[in-house]
Amino acid sequence: MQNERGEIIGSSGFNFLSTLPTTNTTAARFTIGTTLVNDAPSQITSKSSMGRKENRSSYRFPDMEVSSAAQPYLVSQWRDMEWTEEQRTNLMKTVSSYRPSCGEVTRAQVLLLGPVGAGKSSFISSVQSVFNGRVTNRAMVGSFSSSFTKKPYNIHGQKGEDPTGVVLCDIMGLSNGEMTGLSLHDVLSVIKGHVPEGHKFSPSQPVTCETVGYVRRPSLQDQIHCVVFVVDASKVMSYPKGLSTTFQQLREHISDLGVHQVALLTHVDKVCPDTAKDVTNVYKSNIIQEVMNKAGALLGMSTSYIVPVKNYSSELNLDVNTDVLLLHAVDHILQYADLYFQDNTTQDTELPKVKTSY
Structure with missing residues (x-):
C-alpha cells in the first residue's frame, strides 16, 4: 500500500520505504519498530522490498487464549x-x-536477541549463578525501555576452574514499536563481528565503517556463532502483531549468514501455576506445550529448537531442578554453536568469508 508521496506502508516490524518513480532498491531503509537506519546495505534487503510493493501481513494467532485442557498433565x-x-x-x-x-576459536560467542524484558539478562545471571553456587546478578537486570551496550559475559566455571568455552552476549532489546530497539543493519553487523565490545548503540547512529573501534576484517573469533531468540511465555499471545514478522525477517537474514538459531521460552512459571510450584512439571504441562507451539509460530521456528527455562528472580538459594533446566538450555545452545564451526571450517581451517562492503 502506498500513500500520496509514494511511500510503501506496511504493518510489520520492519518498515520499508522507497521514493517513486525510482527503481533503485539498494538505498532501502530499515527499522525494527520505528528505529530508522539510512542507506542500509543492499545484501540485507528483505525480499518484500526488492522491487515488489507488497504488504506482508504478520502472523496472527488463531486462538488468543491458551485453551485449558480437561487434563492438566500428559500421561x-x-x-x-x-x-x-x-x-x-x-x-x-x-x-x-x-x-x-575449531582450533582457531577459543570460545563460542552466543548472541541473545529478544524484546525488552524477555529475560535475556536474567538468563545470563541465572546460568552464572549455577556455577557460582549462589544466586547472583552480574548482568544488568530490569525492565528498562532500552539497553545500549554490547556486553559479552564469559561463563566462569566453579571456583578453581578455568572459564568455560562459552560467552553469552547481551545487547539492547528489540523494539515493541517504541522509539527504541535495534535495527536490522546493526544486528547483522554484530553477528558478522564488525561491532567492538562495549559499543553503545543509538537509534540515531547506526553502525558504519566510521564507528569507533569498527572491525573491518573480523576473524572467526569476532563473529557470533549461534543466535538465541528469547521470548516471554507470559507475553507470547500479547506481543505486538508486527513482532512475528520482525522475528521471521531476522531469521531469514541470519540464516543467510549460515548462523544457527534456537530459542528460549522464559517465565514458564508465570503461565503454569503447577510448574511454578514444581519446575519438574514443565514437560508434563499441556499449558506450556501449547504456549511453546504458539512461540514456534511467532518465531517461524520448529519447537524442536525451543527450550523452556525458569530464571532466578526473587530466590535467594539455588534449586537443583531449576539448575538442570538452565544447564540443559546451555547444552542445547552449544550443540548448535558447534554446528556453525563444522559448517564454516575446512581441513585447512579456512575462515568463512564475510562480506564487509556496505
Missing part, C-alpha cells in the same frame, strides 16, 4: 528429562569442559 513427559543431582553435576561438567571444535 508422560513430552520431552525426556532427568531431574536429579547427578544430572545437574553431569550437565555442569559438560558445559564447563566445552571447547569449540
Whole structure:
C-alpha cells in the first residue's frame, strides 16, 4: 500500500520505504519498530522490498487464549528429562569442559536477541549463578525501555576452574514499536563481528565503517556463532502483531549468514501455576506445550529448537531442578554453536568469508 508521496506502508516490524518513480532498491531503509537506519546495505534487503510493493501481513494467532485442557498433565513427559543431582553435576561438567571444535576459536560467542524484558539478562545471571553456587546478578537486570551496550559475559566455571568455552552476549532489546530497539543493519553487523565490545548503540547512529573501534576484517573469533531468540511465555499471545514478522525477517537474514538459531521460552512459571510450584512439571504441562507451539509460530521456528527455562528472580538459594533446566538450555545452545564451526571450517581451517562492503 502506498500513500500520496509514494511511500510503501506496511504493518510489520520492519518498515520499508522507497521514493517513486525510482527503481533503485539498494538505498532501502530499515527499522525494527520505528528505529530508522539510512542507506542500509543492499545484501540485507528483505525480499518484500526488492522491487515488489507488497504488504506482508504478520502472523496472527488463531486462538488468543491458551485453551485449558480437561487434563492438566500428559500421561508422560513430552520431552525426556532427568531431574536429579547427578544430572545437574553431569550437565555442569559438560558445559564447563566445552571447547569449540575449531582450533582457531577459543570460545563460542552466543548472541541473545529478544524484546525488552524477555529475560535475556536474567538468563545470563541465572546460568552464572549455577556455577557460582549462589544466586547472583552480574548482568544488568530490569525492565528498562532500552539497553545500549554490547556486553559479552564469559561463563566462569566453579571456583578453581578455568572459564568455560562459552560467552553469552547481551545487547539492547528489540523494539515493541517504541522509539527504541535495534535495527536490522546493526544486528547483522554484530553477528558478522564488525561491532567492538562495549559499543553503545543509538537509534540515531547506526553502525558504519566510521564507528569507533569498527572491525573491518573480523576473524572467526569476532563473529557470533549461534543466535538465541528469547521470548516471554507470559507475553507470547500479547506481543505486538508486527513482532512475528520482525522475528521471521531476522531469521531469514541470519540464516543467510549460515548462523544457527534456537530459542528460549522464559517465565514458564508465570503461565503454569503447577510448574511454578514444581519446575519438574514443565514437560508434563499441556499449558506450556501449547504456549511453546504458539512461540514456534511467532518465531517461524520448529519447537524442536525451543527450550523452556525458569530464571532466578526473587530466590535467594539455588534449586537443583531449576539448575538442570538452565544447564540443559546451555547444552542445547552449544550443540548448535558447534554446528556453525563444522559448517564454516575446512581441513585447512579456512575462515568463512564475510562480506564487509556496505
